[in-house]
Amino acid sequence: MQHQQIGKALKRVEDPRLTSGEGTYIDDLNPIGNIHHVAILRSHHAHANIKEIRTEKAEKMKGVKGVVVGKDIAELTKPFPVGVSNPVKYYSLAINKVRFVGEPVAVVVAENRYLAEDAMDQIEVDYEPLPAVVDIEEAMAHDAPILHEEIGTNIANQRFFDYGKTEEAFEEADVVISHKFKFPKYSATPVETYGVIANYQESEGQYTVWSNFHGPFTLQSVMAAALNVSSNQLRLIVPKDVGGSYGIKSGVFPYIVLMSIVSRKIGVPVKWIEDRQEHLLASSSGTDRVTWIEAAVKNDGTVTALKMKMADNVGGYIRAPEPACLYRTHSNSTGAYRIPNLQMETIAVMTNKCPTGLIRGYGGQQLYFPLERMMQMIARKLNLDPAEVLNKNLIRKDEFPFETASGGIYDSGNYEKALKTALETVKYEEFKEKRQKAREEGKYLGIGLACIVEPSGSNMGYVTIALTPEERAKSLPKSGCAEGATVSIDPMGGIKVRISTVPTGQGHETVSAQIVAEVLGVKPETIKVIAEMDTATSPWSVASGSYSSRFGPIGSSAVFQAAQKVRTKLLRIAEHQLKVPIQNLKISNGKVVVQGHEEKQLSLKRLIGTAHWNPQDLPEGMEPGIHESAFYTVSTAKSPREDDTVNGSVTHGFVADAVTVEVDAETGNVKILDYVTVHDAGKLLNPLIVDGQILGGLAHGLGGAMYEELVYDKNGQLLSGSFMDYLCPTATEMPEITIKHQETLSPVTPLGAKGLGEGNTMSAPVVIANAVSDALQPLGITIDDLPLSPNKIWNKIQESKKNITALKEELT
Amino acid sequence: MNGNGKMELPGLKEDVFNSLLEPELLQKCMMGCKKLEKIGENKYAADLSVGIAAVKGKYEATIQLEDVEFPNHYKIIVHGEGKPGFVNAEGVIDLSDLENEETLLEYTYTAEVGGKVASIGQRMLGGVAKLIISDFFKKAKKELQRREKTD
Amino acid sequence: MKPATFDYYRPDSVVEALQLLEEYGDEGKLLAGGQSFIPILNMRMSEPESLIDINHLKELDYIKEEDGYLKIGAVTRQSKLEKSPLVKKLVPILVEATSFIGHIQTRNRGTVGGSVVHADPSAELPLTLLTLDAKVTIKSMDEEREANLRDFFITYLTTEIMPSELLTEIQIPLQHMSNGYAFEEFSRRHGDFALVAVACLLDVDEVGTVTSGRLAVGGIDAVPVLAEDAMDLLIGKKLSESLLQTVGEKVVEDAEPDDDLHASKEYRLNLAKVLIKRAIQKAYGRAVKRGDSL
Structure with missing residues (x-):
């Protein structure tokens, strides 16, 4: 189909308002009178019993309306539900105990934030410190300090999966390679932090909350359950402008519940805007992970089986949607490769760190780090070129749709072509020569490769894989990825689109307009897209929101289908008026015309006018007005089978990265020379937005590879608590990037689009690690943890030099 | 954080030992100590104002003396809680005779810091801790010298 | 992250500023560009009673x-x-x-x-x-x-x-200003606090012998360290790999930096030696070039 609007590099409709100061973010909102401001007192102990809290001094201070503490929360809320069989009690405020530095302990309500903080300083808390544990393996040990006495263990969830004939494959392998990898804890740090405005109306028993929360809206039911109200008594409103999230703002939900209760207890609407310290300390983050991985390999480089034991650190409390961090990539655990045998052990561990949640990449970066590092290690062990090993194992284009060992359905792809493009663009062969020459001069150049499958559009069913089949059987199965959209046309012809994908900067308004414009044959500028979310009035379902890159495959499809309904209605009206069957009609340029007889036409305005102003002239049985909603889901998003296979995402894209680096051995500094990335996300709906998303995801991946880490000391104190020490890459750290595209359409979505934006977040950490590992190969250095700080690289070089010297001494 | 140091102090070991345990001396020498009162056997409560340059915070501290072995050895444990966070420090002090009626004081310390100070100040914490601790002993030396003169 | 209450003064002249300092200086703080101090103030790491804003002087x-x-x-x-x-x-x-x-x-x-x-x-x-x-x-x-x-x-x-x-x-x-100069810095990202920084001034005669030199290192101690004895080692000599090594080691021989998040003590000292070497080499190169062009 030749597209007019879809696929066009249209400038974003959001940008004029965002770049002229007319954006409306949560802090700009003043939706209700008498708003008071809060400051949150937070624990500075990582693990401690709360013996007493004294708030009298604080309550007497100037401008203070009141203070809320744990016992108020315990009275008025229930613990947050979470999808594990042995849940812990997680409240929005610490009750008797704190389990991470930064955990909220009390809330002060005052006329303004300054006075609230003054009063907060006067609250006295008597803590009884307890030993803390922050390391995953230490937390799993028998003698570890236990965070939640009522479950008696720090293991929040643990499962074991066995697909195919893994043990056999390992016995028959020519080579078995195993290694342990560590992945660090880091976050997404959007420029705009969490914001909540909450108001409780006693007269209606109604909570109304404005917040920059973006889903998944499964969390709506979690919040309503905690507040102990029916779901229509909690109204969530999200402004159309959210200053970035990259998943992290899904973690604002405990604060939504907290502020709701604060408003109820103190009797005034309250507003909380999180500051940067609070965000780094106690918002959310990705998990840190330890992976033990083993590969069964044939001498020609074919990988026949994988064993992976993964332990994720979910922080002080396991909270929804965790342990999804371990299962989001369950279906694509074998990545881009044809590996039929897979064994996995997944463990969610709690330690005294900030609780985790959604983040761009969600599980992908943690999965691909060991997997793609292993592919390079296999090549090294067998003395093969890494590109050759990747090529050997890549799923071939004629094998799609491909079902993975764990039940993932890769809808389409052309992986070998993408890898070939990457190798050609980075000039692979030429670089290998450069590398050799550099080595002779005592310099260290290296090239890293990574091939990753980028899942998008989560199937809500996948989270239940955290439960055993028997446990799953006890409750309603979960499946699908439902999203809704409404397209309506008002009496004067104004076209409106209502979406529930809650954009946080991805440009949903622009692409939605493009899609509807395409379908209705009008200009995108004439279409108004309403991106604000309101659980009272928006067309939403549990899966609504922006996460797992779902606008591309799912959100856009809901808009498309709603637009199609409107189109069909307009054509039926035209059919009725022109007395020509619908098959012979087409829409373009604001008119319906008869194919082959262009003079027979009706303007859309005329048809719309009939629907509103002259409904008696509509075809028999047709409702007046033009207001169509569509809810879209994908049939391959089924709930897990009894054998624990599941298709976790409805579409699967592909990214092939090739990165060249130079390592300065004197300082350990890594300089990225070239970053080549080839993307296949099916149909690209707007190439400008696509490239913006890719660059953003890449910057984030770069952060994970080299700069970002939430560092805790052994007592659970966060040491990287400000942007001085938590290092986000800035414009000056971005390398030379070349993006190439190929579009292998998805057969599963109406427009053939897949999601994108998380790809390089998942691939950059490992591809850069592979490049550094390649550069330092002469020194025999193994890269198995991140970030690649200069100090870390230098330490490894020193260590290796020592080993080489020791070896030499032994031999002489 | 941990470290050690040493200082030569005027006076005989026994006198130095007793002086160091005096609440008046403790108050004079602990940084920004506004108030120090005895709350138990070898236990004191104090209000401290600790920091460097303009970056200062108020802490309510308890100071405990343990393993007191006259005149050679004792341990001092300080727990401070304040808005900027908390500090747990432990110092082990050993005294030995020197010529000229002087005493050699050797100390080792460990300190753990929590809260805002730890999350924002990690760049300078180790160095500042060293400074604050050596500041105590410098002040102690000054005080002992002053007492020598006036005796 | 809002500061505690303070009184704010904004003098228009140095005399007025000095008067304010006399009165409020003890519990007060001067405010100039604020790039270091405002974050400290907002995070309540410092709570001065008054702020004397000298931006208008x-x-x-x-x-x-x-x-x-x-x-x-x-x-x-x-x-x-x-x-x-x-x-x-x-x-x-x-x-x-x-x-x-x-x-x-x-x-x-x-x-x-x-x-x-x-x-x-x-x-x-x-x-x-x-x-x-x-x-x-x-x-x-x-x-x-x-x-x-x-x-x-x-x-x-x-x-x-x-x-x-x-x-x-x-x-x-300005008298005796050196011909050669170099400033080297190593930081995690562009614009970050230096892990180590080195400033070097050097003079070289017509045959390439060092005649004078000054060098200081930042980041290895509580204050910048002026390396006088070490630089004396260069006087009367031409640069060589081993001489630079010796100078570097001499500069840092008494330094005891702490470990921090971004650099261990050993790494920091190593960086210092590397940057000292690079700074001297660069300053030397510039001195020679400048000497040639004079």
Whole structure:
């Protein structure tokens, strides 16, 4: 189909308002009178019993309306539900105990934030410190300090999966390679932090909350359950402008519940805007992970089986949607490769760190780090070129749709072509020569490769894989990825689109307009897209929101289908008026015309006018007005089978990265020379937005590879608590990037689009690690943890030099 | 954080030992100590104002003396809680005779810091801790010298 | 992250500023560019009773050559220093060093005097001014005095300036200004605090022998470290790999930096030696080139 609007590099409709100061973010909102401001007192102990809290001094201070503490929360809320069989009690405020530095302990309500903080300083808390544990393996040990006495263990969830004939494959392998990898804890740090405005109306028993929360809206039911109200008594409103999230703002939900209760207890609407310290300390983050991985390999480089034991650190409390961090990539655990045998052990561990949640990449970066590092290690062990090993194992284009060992359905792809493009663009062969020459001069150049499958559009069913089949059987199965959209046309012809994908900067308004414009044959500028979310009035379902890159495959499809309904209605009206069957009609340029007889036409305005102003002239049985909603889901998003296979995402894209680096051995500094990335996300709906998303995801991946880490000391104190020490890459750290595209359409979505934006977040950490590992190969250095700080690289070089010297001494 | 140091102090070991345990001396020498009162056997409560340059915070501290072995050895444990966070420090002090009626004081310390100070100040914490601790002993030396003169 | 309450004063003249300092200096704090202090204030890491804003003291905003010195007013913005043709001509190392301070945006507000008095252990200006053997003029209501920077920095964030005093001018001696100069810095990201920074001034004769040199290192101690004995090792010699190694080791031999998040003690000392070597080499190269062109 030749597209007019879809696929066009249209400038974003959001940008004029965002770049002229007319954006409306949560802090700009003043939706209700008498708003008071809060400051949150937070624990500075990582693990401690709360013996007493004294708030009298604080309550007497100037401008203070009141203070809320744990016992108020315990009275008025229930613990947050979470999808594990042995849940812990997680409240929005610490009750008797704190389990991470930064955990909220009390809330002060005052006329303004300054006075609230003054009063907060006067609250006295008597803590009884307890030993803390922050390391995953230490937390799993028998003698570890236990965070939640009522479950008696720090293991929040643990499962074991066995697909195919893994043990056999390992016995028959020519080579078995195993290694342990560590992945660090880091976050997404959007420029705009969490914001909540909450108001409780006693007269209606109604909570109304404005917040920059973006889903998944499964969390709506979690919040309503905690507040102990029916779901229509909690109204969530999200402004159309959210200053970035990259998943992290899904973690604002405990604060939504907290502020709701604060408003109820103190009797005034309250507003909380999180500051940067609070965000780094106690918002959310990705998990840190330890992976033990083993590969069964044939001498020609074919990988026949994988064993992976993964332990994720979910922080002080396991909270929804965790342990999804371990299962989001369950279906694509074998990545881009044809590996039929897979064994996995997944463990969610709690330690005294900030609780985790959604983040761009969600599980992908943690999965691909060991997997793609292993592919390079296999090549090294067998003395093969890494590109050759990747090529050997890549799923071939004629094998799609491909079902993975764990039940993932890769809808389409052309992986070998993408890898070939990457190798050609980075000039692979030429670089290998450069590398050799550099080595002779005592310099260290290296090239890293990574091939990753980028899942998008989560199937809500996948989270239940955290439960055993028997446990799953006890409750309603979960499946699908439902999203809704409404397209309506008002009496004067104004076209409106209502979406529930809650954009946080991805440009949903622009692409939605493009899609509807395409379908209705009008200009995108004439279409108004309403991106604000309101659980009272928006067309939403549990899966609504922006996460797992779902606008591309799912959100856009809901808009498309709603637009199609409107189109069909307009054509039926035209059919009725022109007395020509619908098959012979087409829409373009604001008119319906008869194919082959262009003079027979009706303007859309005329048809719309009939629907509103002259409904008696509509075809028999047709409702007046033009207001169509569509809810879209994908049939391959089924709930897990009894054998624990599941298709976790409805579409699967592909990214092939090739990165060249130079390592300065004197300082350990890594300089990225070239970053080549080839993307296949099916149909690209707007190439400008696509490239913006890719660059953003890449910057984030770069952060994970080299700069970002939430560092805790052994007592659970966060040491990287400000942007001085938590290092986000800035414009000056971005390398030379070349993006190439190929579009292998998805057969599963109406427009053939897949999601994108998380790809390089998942691939950059490992591809850069592979490049550094390649550069330092002469020194025999193994890269198995991140970030690649200069100090870390230098330490490894020193260590290796020592080993080489020791070896030499032994031999002489 | 941990470290050690040493200082030569005027006076005989026994006198130095007793002086160091005096609440008046403790108050004079602990940084920004506004108030120090005895709350138990070898236990004191104090209000401290600790920091460097303009970056200062108020802490309510308890100071405990343990393993007191006259005149050679004792341990001092300080727990401070304040808005900027908390500090747990432990110092082990050993005294030995020197010529000229002087005493050699050797100390080792460990300190753990929590809260805002730890999350924002990690760049300078180790160095500042060293400074604050050596500041105590410098002040102690000054005080002992002053007492020598006036005796 | 809102500051505690404070009284705010904004003098229009140095005299007024000194009067305010006399009265409020003890529990008060001067505010210049605010790039270091405002975050500290907002995070309540400091709670002064009053803030004396000296941003309007135009009389302290100048760069001039006078009596054999380059004189810089304390409230001169760092970006002005960086872009000054006079400074580029007379003291190019200052331009090079200033370009490493934070980012363009922060340099538009940050002041030269502010950086000196704030005395961050890794700051570029204290380090470079120390290498240049600069002195400062300090005024209070009762007196005006001068201090050489070599005695000025006491420890982290601490100088010998008293609560009632105002630093008004920095003077850099221009006589015997070296031909060769270099400023090297290593940081995690562009604009970050230096892990280690080195400022070096060097003179070389017609046959390539070092005739004089000054070097200081920041980031390995609580204050910038002026390496006098080590640089003496270079006098009368030509550069060689082993000589540079020896000089580097001598500079850091007594240094005991702490481990921190971004650099262990060993790594920091290694960085210092690497940057010392690179700075001397670069300064040497520039000295030779300048000598050739004279």
